[in-house]
Amino acid sequence: MFTLTHEGDVIGTSQLESGDPTAMSVSGLFNNVGGADTLAAWMRSIGAKEEDNITFITLDEPFQLQDAYGTVINFKEGSLIAIPDDEEVFLEVEGLSPMDYQTHFRSHILAFHKSEQES
Numbered sequence: 001m002f003t004l005t006h007e008g009d010v011i012g013t014s015q016l017e018s019g020d021p022t023a024m025s026v027s028g029l030f031n032n033v034g035g036a037d038t039l040a041a042w043m044r045s046i047g048a049k050e051e052d053n054i055t056f057i058t059l060d061e062p063f064q065l066q067d068a069y070g071t072v073i074n075f076k077e078g079s080l081i082a083i084p085d086d087e088e089v090f091l092e093v094e095g096l097s098p099m100d101y102q103t104h105f106r107s108h109i110l111a112f113h114k115s116e117q118e119s
Contacts, residue, residue, distance in 0.1 A: 004080070005066065014028040014029060014031065016105070017029070024094060024101050025092065026094075030080065035084075058078070
């Protein structure tokens with residue numbers, strides 16, 4: 001489980017169940033207290049944009065991604081996307097270091113290599 005914080009406050013968690021090792025990116029459903037509506041309102045309060053009832057924000061410096069032990073996982077770009085009409089929230093991050101990707105997302109690497117071998 002991975003935790004997203006903003007200025008030290010926990011925003012929510014994700015398994016980051018999908019990934020692309022070639023882009024050093026991961027994504028997944030995001031779980032937060034209050035659901036998509038509450039998160040979208042909070043995101044708008046800190047400058048998120050909204051388009052077609054989808055609220056999204058670029059993850060900048062106040063945001064941190066942490067593993068289950070509280071270790072910070074650095075990334076270059078990220079987005080938090082809330083879709084209140086569907087009651088869904090997604091977290092996407094990319095630009096992880098190869099070392100962090102190998103350490104935290106080995107299953108994505110293995111799945112990628114397996115799919116390459118099957119092609």
